[in-house]
Amino acid sequence: MPLGAVYIPAERAYNFALYSKNATAVTLLLYSEADPATPVDTYSMRLPGNKTGRIWHCRLPAERVERAKYYAYRVEGPFDLAEGHRFDPEKILLDPYADAVWFPPAHSRAAASRPGSNAGRAPLGVIEIRGAPFDWGNDRRPRHGHDTIIYEMHVKGFTARANSGVAPDRRGTYAGVIEKIPYLKELGVTVVELLPVFQFDPQERNYWGYMPLNFFSPHHSYSANREPGGQLDEFRQMVKALHEAGIEVVLDVVYNHTGENDENGPNYSFRGIDNTSYYLLEPDRARYRNDAGTGNVLHCANRYVRKMIVDSMRFWVEKMHVDGFRFDLASIFTRNSDGSVNLDDPPVISQITSDPAFENVRLIAEAWDIAQYQLGRSFPGYTWLQWNGRFRDEIRRFVKSDDGMIGALMARLYGSDDLFPDTRTESYRPFQSVNYVCSHDGFCLYDLVSYNTKHNLANGHDNNDGANDNYSWNCGVEGDDNAPSEVLALRRRQVKNFCALLMLANGTPMFVAGDEFLNTQGGNNNPYNQDNETTWLNWDLLGRNAGVFRFFRNMIAFRKAHPSLGRSTFWRGDIEWYGASGPPDLSYSSHSLAYLLRGGPVGDQDIYVMINAWWQPLEFEFQQGLAGEWRRVVDTGLESPEDIGDPVPVAGRKYALGPRSVAVFVR
Numbered sequence: 197m198p199l200g201a202v203y204i205p206a207e208r209a210y211n212f213a214l215y216s217k218n219a220t221a222v223t224l225l226l227y228s229e230a231d232p233a234t235p236v237d238t239y240s241m242r243l244p245g246n247k248t249g250r251i252w253h254c255r256l257p258a259e260r261v262e263r264a265k266y267y268a269y270r271v272e273g274p275f276d277l278a279e280g281h282r283f284d285p286e287k288i289l290l291d292p293y294a295d296a297v298w299f300p301p302a303h304s305r306a307a308a309s310r311p312g313s314n315a316g317r318a319p320l321g322v323i324e325i326r327g328a329p330f331d332w333g334n335d336r337r338p339r340h341g342h343d344t345i346i347y348e349m350h351v352k353g354f355t356a357r358a359n360s361g362v363a364p365d366r367r368g369t370y371a372g373v374i375e376k377i378p379y380l381k382e383l384g385v386t387v388v389e390l391l392p393v394f395q396f397d398p399q400e401r402n403y404w405g406y407m408p409l410n411f412f413s414p415h416h417s418y419s420a421n422r423e424p425g426g427q428l429d430e431f432r433q434m435v436k437a438l439h440e441a442g443i444e445v446v447l448d449v450v451y452n453h454t455g456e457n458d459e460n461g462p463n464y465s466f467r468g469i470d471n472t473s474y475y476l477l478e479p480d481r482a483r484y485r486n487d488a489g490t491g492n493v494l495h496c497a498n499r500y501v502r503k504m505i506v507d508s509m510r511f512w513v514e515k516m517h518v519d520g521f522r523f524d525l526a527s528i529f530t531r532n533s534d535g536s537v538n539l540d541d542p543p544v545i546s547q548i549t550s551d552p553a554f555e556n557v558r559l560i561a562e563a564w565d566i567a568q569y570q571l572g573r574s575f576p577g578y579t580w581l582q583w584n585g586r587f588r589d590e591i592r593r594f595v596k597s598d599d600g601m602i603g604a605l606m607a608r609l610y611g612s613d614d615l616f617p618d619t620r621t622e623s624y625r626p627f628q629s630v631n632y633v634c635s636h637d638g639f640c641l642y643d644l645v646s647y648n649t650k651h652n653l654a655n656g657h658d659n660n661d662g663a664n665d666n667y668s669w670n671c672g673v674e675g676d677d678n679a680p681s682e683v684l685a686l687r688r689r690q691v692k693n694f695c696a697l698l699m700l701a702n703g704t705p706m707f708v709a710g711d712e713f714l715n716t717q718g719g720n721n722n723p724y725n726q727d728n729e730t731t732w733l734n735w736d737l738l739g740r741n742a743g744v745f746r747f748f749r750n751m752i753a754f755r756k757a758h759p760s761l762g763r764s765t766f767w768r769g770d771i772e773w774y775g776a777s778g779p780p781d782l783s784y785s786s787h788s789l790a791y792l793l794r795g796g797p798v799g800d801q802d803i804y805v806m807i808n809a810w811w812q813p814l815e816f817e818f819q820q821g822l823a824g825e826w827r828r829v830v831d832t833g834l835e836s837p838e839d840i841g842d843p844v845p846v847a848g849r850k851y852a853l854g855p856r857s858v859a860v861f862v863r
Contacts, residue, residue, distance in 0.1 A: 200293030226264035232300035233316025266320035294321030308462035342762035347385035349709035384752035407455035452528035457491035520558025572615035592667035611702035641711035651719030662722030743836030833857030
């Protein structure tokens with residue numbers, strides 16, 4: 197221990213350790229920078245001296261190792277598909293614990309996908325670079341409470357365009373994110389949730405990053421520093437700079453599958469090291485289970501795979517100083533070794549939850565996969581937050597004026613206690629619901645109000661990929677071509693309605709980078725392989741839609757200024773629900789709601805909200821307070837800058853609210 201390639205200062209030696217239960221021999225390969233095909237040194241590990249338990253290991257003097265810059269393994273063992281074994285002693289295999297990966301100029305995914313040698317064409321691990329450790333200075337982890345605003349963004353797509361204003365050599369990189377920190381502060385976000393930054397195969401059509409090759413190394417092409425291992429320090433510099441700005445860093449992590457795909461995929465690492473340990477297999481043992489929809493599923497019930505997941509998390513927390521994780525398709529964690537589901541006490545979830553290293557780390561689950569929907573279950577205690585897909589779907593349906601949605605709207609605004617109940621035996625908290633209208637997966641916010649159907653032909657799947665049930669509405673015209681001014685105005689108003697409801701709801705709000713200035717993906721709701729201007733933020737739209745950006749910025753500021761909105765408990769006796777002029781109208785055809793939220797218990801002002809999703813104006817009557825006591829701060833039906841700003845007195849007890857609008861008042 198530890199697994200991987202680690203320098204031992206006291207012995208001036210390197211320790212190499214690799215897990216493989218079923219291998220019969222392992223050979224360590226050391227490569228120079230000049231020749232990635234021919235090792236400058238090798239070390240053959242043999243039984244019994246180089247294997248303890250299931251760990252193959254050796255310790256070599258530093259002067260022997262430091263002639264090389266890269267390393268890999270050859271692993272021998274049976275090739276027996278009936279038993280699930282896929283050993284190939286000719287394959288050059290990447291260490292699962294490598295904390296930086298280097299791709300030779302002749303790197304070839306095709307060579308890894310067919311039998312035989314891929315020498316000189318295989319990704320290699322970077323040998324630990326010794327020298328002065330990274331200077332974290334006085335780095336302190338920010339920790340936000342009711343003011344938590346999560347901003348989901350793609351490291352490359354955030355600054356890849358020339359109009360991002362980032363220096364040319366830093367566009368699309370960790371360093372580019374640093375240059376945009378003043379923008380993030382102006383907007384008011386307090387947490388950035390980065391789409392996957394784990395190293396993935398650059399030869400795979402994979403822009404989002406959800407096909408990891410390695411769980412310890414930052415993706416190399418997101419680094420402006422092209423030195424071997426330079427991505428490590430550049431990532432750390434980004435984290436340090438975000439922390440200095442008071443912004444937390446959460447990683448979207450993929451611990452449910454790898455980029456080795458199905459039985460026809462490349463033999464890069466895990467399958468050649470110990471296929472039956474790392475992957476869940478079908479009963480015939482020759483095929484992979486595919487509960488993640490990507491070709492394979494990690495064997496999370498295996499104790500060494502669990503250890504790898506937890507070790508990876510510790511690496512990112514302790515060595516890279518990240519503040520949390522969002523777990524992609526986290527329901528895979530509940531799979532037993534036979535593929536059945538364990539909802540009582542899944543070992544990997546228990547191990548993460550009980551590990552003291554993660555006590556003050558955000559843990560956010562996407563509580564579903566293609567086979568199971570487990571929202572509100574399986575992720576115990578206050579530690580775990582969960583993406584709330586019900587909030588997404590039901591708020592979308594309400595805003596586009598579907599019938600029968602008032603009860604659902606009330607439940608989502610209240611904090612989704614139907615999904616996260618606070619009972620006598622186990623009490624959940626509303627902040628455990630991560631509320632969102634849009635994420636990377638599906639329409640972005642402007643496309644949600646501009647397209648009735650997906651437009652995914654560019655992805656190469658005949659428009660058959662991506663969700664069909666988007667609960668979107670184009671406001672009268674499909675797309676931007678020939679959209680009249682009244683349609684464009686309605687789209688802006690609908691976007692502001694979504695923003696207002698998101699920031700008014702109890703729970704933890706999240707939105708997608710670019711939604712604040714109406715960024716568009718042209719109606720593509722699954723651009724996972726579009727590494728181009730479809731997915732790169734168009735910063736010209738920030739100027740064109742400055743009023744929408746202003747609304748987002750001020751709505752975020754309003755939420756942060758009113759702790760009664762994002763409480764650690766449900767609103768209970770502090771909320772009164774109303775209709776336009778009396779009790780709430782819960783009928784099937786109702787499209788309006790009002791409520792009073794008392795702020796006194798948390799030292800806040802009282803807030804009165806009127807919501808009209810009807811296509812006609814409505815006159816609301818204040819059901820609490822004296823005439824002239826309320827001040828309007830938001831009305832999405834008004835044009836910028838009147839739509840949000842300083843409190844404006846309201847005369848009398850009635851307020852005329854326009855069609856498809858939300859108004860907010862303070863006492």
